[in-house]
Amino acid sequence: MTTGEQRFAQQEFAGMPPRLFRASPSRLHAWLDCPRRYRMQYLDRPSPPARPQRAHTSFGVAVHNALRDWWDLPPGQRTAAAGAELVRSSWIDVGFRDAEQSLQWRGRAQQHVTDYLGQLDPARQPLGIERTVSLKTERLALQGRIDRLDDRDGELVVVDYKTSRSAPTDDEARTSLPLALYAAAVWKMFRRRCVRVELHHLPTGQVASHEHTGESLKRKIEEAESIARDAQRAEADYADFGVDSGRFPARVGPLCQWCDFRAHCPAGQAAGPEKSGWAALEEDRDDQRAEAVR
Template structure:
């Protein structure tokens, strides 16, 4: 049998000399975690046992309930699949976690019910999507990527990737254009369905606005190459972690104001130096103070 190899180039244990490297399995979220903060990436994906995270925040509960309501609407019988079904769908999907108190939870329940109802009013119930919360995947010579699409529409024979957003500010066309996850989802859909998919849309549920971008073949190829580049760096870091664990120097924290919101802050001394930790309901309070209709994890 061949020797087992585990090198800093990312070679997996159990590989034979001369054999190609195994594909790096990842989701867009994992790739972005590596870019955002290698320390958080290590704690989230490599440390065993995984460090305990803080309890879910209220804005996460709002986002999850919104997504579930919009998903479940399409499962309703035709005769009741109307915007009027929105409030009950939100109520049954509501997650009462992370809020300051019952009054704040009730206030945001009513807010989200109104926003979801308004958004559903702009949909045509007679034309269901091709997929809802659909898992998509593709492979290159470097990565095996898997992700989940909120909604997949058929528009004139071409497929369109739709992502729901519940942040306190509307998405921009530049965000749709530069989003690595959205481009990778489009590439995966094209590969899986063997149908052209180049348009991606960010649907901001609170305002009903849509930020969209239509990729070219070349821009999708560039995004896939970007993902491969990130994967190569993460693979090398993963391999060193297997060899020397937390002694590795490849997982420094990227210290910023976002450290105040990090789920792993309690385990990161550098992150703890960035002001006080934000409360579980802080993002909602910011929205209330600014008069915005909804808040989420966008804390910039």
């Protein structure tokens, strides 16, 4: 056991309050996805340079920014056409194969946003837009940002926008750790019950949802604390050994082809060729080609 781990274990054995682990839901997920990527992203200093942003990220950011800025407009100006203009003005032309592909996907983003906004009541102001929330437990100091927080006749609802190709399911809403932690944080901050979480899929207009209970939120918090404990123990080892710590193995799998840090990870490079910057936009076409070959 290393010095850092000994200090960590001694605190727990002596019944001392552990140092709070400060994290966001995305940081906790990064640890679960791959400890090696977690180390490079959050611990190594200077952090290894990440690859340039991919096209699907540019697409998603533009959509999220437009939906955020739309609510800053005066109610009378909150039209679907205004949403399309916000997409155009916030468009990020990064990661695409060429200008033609970028223009094509900008048009799709504008269509998704106008279709979605056409279903909303512009006068019904959400309680929060990209609202930062926080939650403290005996082990964890969590902070994250909610896409939208609705107050629907006294019921607080956590809304998360999705722009992926596949529509999320109710089961994904149920099992989502970030959504549950956001709901728990909202409940504590506003001192009002918050159990409903929703995934709003812009490409299809579908909504996946789940109604938590106080008990199910408690289980999600315990899950987050367990992840935090493992990451905190690994970080204690990193404090002694740095990049030579053995607690940050590469979790090799399909995600390696998409990893922003694969250029610095031989194990990830061996998992298969890197996906192009626009691969997530072209998967349907690639699937069709593969089917034709078969």
